[in-house]
Amino acid sequence: MAEIRNYTMNFGPQHPAAHGVLRLVLELDGEVIQRADPHIGLLHRGTEKLAESKPFNQSIGYMDRLDYVSMMCNEHAYVRAIETLLGVQVPERAQYIRTMFDEITRILNHLMWIGTNGLDLGAMTLFLYAFREREELMDCYEAVSGARMHATYYRPGGVYRDLPGQMSQYKEGRWAKGKELKRRNSWREGSMLDFLDAFTDDFPKRVDEYETLLTDNRIWKQRTVGIGVVPPEMALRMGMSGPMLRGSGIVWDLRKHQPYAAYPQMDFDVAVGSQGDCYDRYLVRVEEMRQSNRIIKQCVAWLRENPGPVMAKNFKVSPPSRAEMKDDMEALIHHFKLFTEGYCVPEGEIYCAVEAPKGEFGAYLISDGANKPFRVKLRAPGFPHLSAMDEMVRGHMLPDVVAVIGTLDIVFGEIDR
Amino acid sequence: MTDSDNAPIAALAARLREKFADDLLSVTEAFAEVTVEVESNRYLSVAQKLRDDPDLHFECLIDLAGVDYLGYGQDEWDTDEVSSGGFSRGVEGEGPGRFRWEDRPEAESQPRRFAVVVHLLSIEHNLRLRLRTYAADDQLPVVPSLKDVWGAADWFEREAFDLFGIVFEGHPDLRRILTDYGFVGHPFRKDFPLIGNVEVSYDPERGRVVYQPVSIEPRVGVPRVVRDDSRYLQAANEGEGTAS
Numbered sequence: 001m002a003e004i005r006n007y008t009m010n011f012g013p014q015h016p017a018a019h020g021v022l023r024l025v026l027e028l029d030g031e032v033i034q035r036a037d038p039h040i041g042l043l044h045r046g047t048e049k050l051a052e053s054k055p056f057n058q059s060i061g062y063m064d065r066l067d068y069v070s071m072m073c074n075e076h077a078y079v080r081a082i083e084t085l086l087g088v089q090v091p092e093r094a095q096y097i098r099t100m101f102d103e104i105t106r107i108l109n110h111l112m113w114i115g116t117n118g119l120d121l122g123a124m125t126l127f128l129y130a131f132r133e134r135e136e137l138m139d140c141y142e143a144v145s146g147a148r149m150h151a152t153y154y155r156p157g158g159v160y161r162d163l164p165g166q167m168s169q170y171k172e173g174r175w176a177k178g179k180e181l182k183r184r185n186s187w188r189e190g191s192m193l194d195f196l197d198a199f200t201d202d203f204p205k206r207v208d209e210y211e212t213l214l215t216d217n218r219i220w221k222q223r224t225v226g227i228g229v230v231p232p233e234m235a236l237r238m239g240m241s242g243p244m245l246r247g248s249g250i251v252w253d254l255r256k257h258q259p260y261a262a263y264p265q266m267d268f269d270v271a272v273g274s275q276g277d278c279y280d281r282y283l284v285r286v287e288e289m290r291q292s293n294r295i296i297k298q299c300v301a302w303l304r305e306n307p308g309p310v311m312a313k314n315f316k317v318s319p320p321s322r323a324e325m326k327d328d329m330e331a332l333i334h335h336f337k338l339f340t341e342g343y344c345v346p347e348g349e350i351y352c353a354v355e356a357p358k359g360e361f362g363a364y365l366i367s368d369g370a371n372k373p374f375r376v377k378l379r380a381p382g383f384p385h386l387s388a389m390d391e392m393v394r395g396h397m398l399p400d401v402v403a404v405i406g407t408l409d410i411v412f413g414e415i416d417r
Numbered sequence: 418m419t420d421s422d423n424a425p426i427a428a429l430a431a432r433l434r435e436k437f438a439d440d441l442l443s444v445t446e447a448f449a450e451v452t453v454e455v456e457s458n459r460y461l462s463v464a465q466k467l468r469d470d471p472d473l474h475f476e477c478l479i480d481l482a483g484v485d486y487l488g489y490g491q492d493e494w495d496t497d498e499v500s501s502g503g504f505s506r507g508v509e510g511e512g513p514g515r516f517r518w519e520d521r522p523e524a525e526s527q528p529r530r531f532a533v534v535v536h537l538l539s540i541e542h543n544l545r546l547r548l549r550t551y552a553a554d555d556q557l558p559v560v561p562s563l564k565d566v567w568g569a570a571d572w573f574e575r576e577a578f579d580l581f582g583i584v585f586e587g588h589p590d591l592r593r594i595l596t597d598y599g600f601v602g603h604p605f606r607k608d609f610p611l612i613g614n615v616e617v618s619y620d621p622e623r624g625r626v627v628y629q630p631v632s633i634e635p636r637v638g639v640p641r642v643v644r645d646d647s648r649y650l651q652a653a654n655e656g657e658g659t660a661s
Contacts, residue, residue, distance in 0.1 A: 041595035046604060053514055053611050053637050084448050236476045236540070239569030252540050344644040347490075350448050351480070351536050351547065364482055364536065368490040370643045377482035379536070387572035416595060 006034055013042050017120045017402040020412035022386075024401070031398050036390045043416040051376040055342025056082055057155065059376070064150035066378060067414035070109040071141075072101045073356040074414070075154040077363040078378075080260065081352040082156040085345045085367055088317055092262070093308040094158035099262040100196075100299035101144075101153065102354070103292040107203075108137050109357035109409075110285045110292075114210060117282075117406035121223045126213050133206060136199055143168055143192050157312035163303065167195040193300050200297045207289055214282070224278035228392045228404040231276060238391070239384035242359025243284045244408070248276035254355035265302075266295050278407040285409075288357075316343050342371040351379075358382055358409050380414035423449055429544055432472060437463060452547040460533075460550040461561040467537060467546070468566055475537035475546055478567035483577035484532045487607040492643040514611035515635045521608050530555035531583055535563070535570075552583060562588035580605035610635060 007028045012018035021042035027035040047066060051059040063074040076098060083090060090098075115130030138148045143164050145151035153160050167188040170176050176184055187198040214220045230240065235248040245252055253270040255263045271287035273280030311318045319338050320331035345367040353362035359381025366375040385408045393404050423446075430444050430451050440463055442454040455463050467475045516522070531552040538545050552558030562585035563570040574585040575594040582603035585591060593600060602609055612635050620627040 041593075041597070044595040049514070049605055049611060055639055058639075234568075237568040239478050239567065241479075250540065257543055341639060341642055344642065348447060349452070349547075351450065351545070353479075360479065362480060362536070364480060364534070366484065368643070369645055370490075370492055370641050371639070372641050374489060375482075375484050377480065377534075379480040383572060383576075384569045387569065 004029075011401070013039075017405060019116065019405055019410055021416075022405065022410070022412065026398070026401065028398065033393045033396055033398065033401065036393045036401065038386055038389055040386065040412070041416050043412040045417065047417045048376045048378060051373055053372065055371050056345060056373060057338075057342055059373075060155065061150060061152045063378075064152060065413055066380065066417060067109075067356065067358065067361070067382070067411050068149060069112045069411055070105045070357045070361075071149055071151055072098075072105045072153060073354055074361055074378075075152070076102060076261070077352050077354045077356070077361050078365075078376075079154045079156050080354070081350050081363040081365040082345060084350050084352060085348050085365065086156065086317060086343070087346075088157050088312050088314055090158050090312060091309045093162075093303065093306060094310045095262040096299050096302050096306075097159050097163065097310060098154060099266065100296055100303070101140075102261070103295045103299070104137050104140055106292045106357040107289050107296075108134055110289050111137075113285060113357075113406075113409050114214075114282075117409075118214065118220075120402050120406045122219060123214060123217070126210060129206070129210060129213075133203070139168060140192060140196065155311070155318060157314060157318040158310045160311075162310045163192050165191050167192045193304055196296060196300050200293050200300070203293045204290060207286060207293075211286060215286075221279060223399075223403055224282060224407075226275075227278045227396065227400050228407055229275065229277045230388070230392065234388070234391065235276070238388040240359065240388065241381050241384075242355065242357070243271075243281050243288065244359060244381075244385055246271060247273035247281035247284050249274050254353060254360060258353070260354065262299070262302075266298055268292075268295050278403050281407050344369060344371050345373070353379070356381060358411070358414075359385065361414075378414070378417055380417065382408065382410040382415045386410055386415055425542075425544060426451055429546070433546075436466070436470065436473070450545065450547060452549060454549045454551075457550045457553055457560050460548075461563070461566070464535070464548065464563050464566045467548070473539065474541050475539045475544075477538040477540060478535060478563065478569045478573070479538045479545075480534075480536040481563070481570055481573035481577060482534045482536075483581035483583050483605070484534055485581055485605065485607045486530050486532060487527055490643065491641075493640040494642050514607065514609070515637050516610050517612070517635060518610055518614035518630065521610060527555055531558040531581060533560050533577060533583060558583045559586055560584070561586050564588055579603070582606065611637070 009026045009028055011024035011026055013021040013023040023039040023042065025037040025039065026033055047062050051062060060075055060078060063078045064071040066074050111130040111134050115127040118126035141151050142148045145153040145160065167190065169188045170181060170184045172181055187195050230244065230248045232248045232250050235245050235250060249272055251270055251272050256270055268291045271284045271291065273284050315334040319335050324331040325335050347367055347369040349366045351362055351364045353360050360379065361381055362379035364377040364379065365373055368374040389404065389408065393401050426446055426449050430446050433441065433444050433451065433453060440455065440459050442456060445452045467473050529551040533550050535548040536545065537548060550560060552560050560583055562574055564574065572594060574588055575592060577583050578585060578591050579593040579595050580603055596604065602614060612631050612633050614631060615628045616631045617626050617628055
């Protein structure tokens with residue numbers, strides 16, 4: 001009788017379904033996974049150590065590069081931690097802008113997720129649909145910060161600048177002229193808020209389109225229903241958060257239960273699954289897109305009515321305006337000190353978390369009273385999610401590994417930091 | 418921050434003092450957070466009780482971080498007195514992380530150098546808690562593993578071991594996780610240079626990737642400054658309350 005031995009297989013780090021640089025060592029019995037050992041760290045850049053060598057403000061840009069599909073949410077956690085230690089009050093308008101951009105970011109993230117996960121499991125069309133909408137939202141990023149992804153828009157004390165009065169428009173070129181140009185610019189005649197109004201009116205219809213492609217799709221259901229089941233007990237034990245936790249039927253959303261920014265004023269529902277499988281998590285994320293859309297609408301309405309400052313007028317933390325600098329010596333000194341030395345944050349420690357699209361993103365900050373943090377620890381939601389991978393894929397078939405990687409919604413920028 | 422926000426926090430702190438009595442070194446409240454410090458030999462039993470006691474029920478380990486307290490509160494540029502030197506002396510200094518691998522300082526023995534900080538969450542009570550323990554020996558920091566209490570501790574402890582060299586007793590699989598295969602040293606320690614120790618490049622003669630000592634210079638643009646003067650007090654008074 002021949003000896004039966006398990007087969008060890010390497011998956012990644014260069015594999016289109018590995019969502020970045022994940023290396024998996026899989027132990028297989030036939031086609032059934034016996035053990036999965038994820039090897040991570042291929043994208044480790046030492047962000048936390050780098051932050052220790054820089055004044056507080058200079059690390060905001062690093063936060064964008066952690067989870068590079070939910071940029072502003074990462075900034076939000078870091079900036080809130082600094083604000084709490086400093087005791088800086090953020091103007092209300094800035095809180096609404098942050099809320100709005102957090103939700104724009106959530107839609108951006110979930111679109112990316114639904115597109116790539118669909119692609120992994122054989123639904124090609126959705127990828128193109130999702131990236132069409134991402135383009136529009138990234139234009140909003142660009143309109144406020146000048147950058148399509150790594151915005152560095154949130155600052156301690158508020159946001160860098162107010163929303164632009166004019167949305168950027170397409171220029172006439174080879175691909176867009178005449179009628180086509182007019183169609184493309186039809187939402188872009190007015191301000192950014194007008195643009196978002198048009199977008200949020202249209203977006204639920206587009207989510208319906210995604211759902212007609214997937215929700216009742218037989219192949220999609222075969223690939224996701226009953227795959228990667230996470231019982232609620234396991235979700236808690238493994239420190240899961242966000243859609244991973246809610247997909248298992250636990251009602252927990254930091255926006256509701258530990259609200260921050262302008263979330264207490266927002267009217268929205270928390271999407272919760274029941275089975276804890278890949279399909280439920282898909283439904284949760286789709287519903288979250290609809291809810292985010294609702295929140296953006298409410299923020300837009302409020303922001304239209306309530307102009308005001310978007311940055312705390314505390315020149316120890318935020319820079320004075322250029323005009324003030326030109327004829328006020330105090331302002332010039334403040335500006336100089338702020339951009340050379342930064343500000344000193346009082347001694348203390350703080351953990352601030354936000355409901356990032358992937359789960360709880362937290363920033364743990366220890367300050368010893370210097371102008372640089374003593375220690376920054378970033379709690380990435382994907383890290384504990386991926387650590388539960390071994391338990392989730394055991395007993396599944398090899399193709400299900402791809403479905404599970406997809407459902408975890410992992411991004412290596414944040415896991416490896 | 419209103420008083421009503423702080424009521425559950427104060428209640429939690431009182432409950433912890435009552436439940437654990439002498440087991441805890443300290444219970445502090447700051448910024449609407451409760452921090453508990455515990456001796457490393459009682460760490461595991463306290464963690465177990467925090468999870469299982471129905472009045473506490475911290476069922477979720479949110480985060481576990483290693484901390485190296487070497488050089489805490491030290492600055493590179495004394496700001497208390499006037500001097501003739503300029504800003505550059507701060508830049509040229511030998512501050513935390515600003516040295517080469519060969520020149521790394523002999524770490525002075527410092528009691529309570531390494532700490533493990535755990536952030537817990539109770540979904541049932543909607544409360545958070547910070548639990549900190551110090552490793553008794555700073556030459557070989559050893560702390561019990563929490564893996565059997567919260568499964569999420571598994572990778573977080575591997576990370577703290579990798580980056581700080583903190584050994585978690587009872588962890589079944591304490592391998593490096595974030596650094597390269599065969600990495601030397603623990604990069605997040607304060608006596609590890611910011612520029613690192615080795616760099617990789619492709620050697621066409623040998624036809625493979627080789628490791629060699631780093632060629633870049635340690636360079637930090639802004640000196641580390643600790644200021645505690647009236648300007649900050651004034652700023653704090655102007656911005657009453659905390660950000661939400």
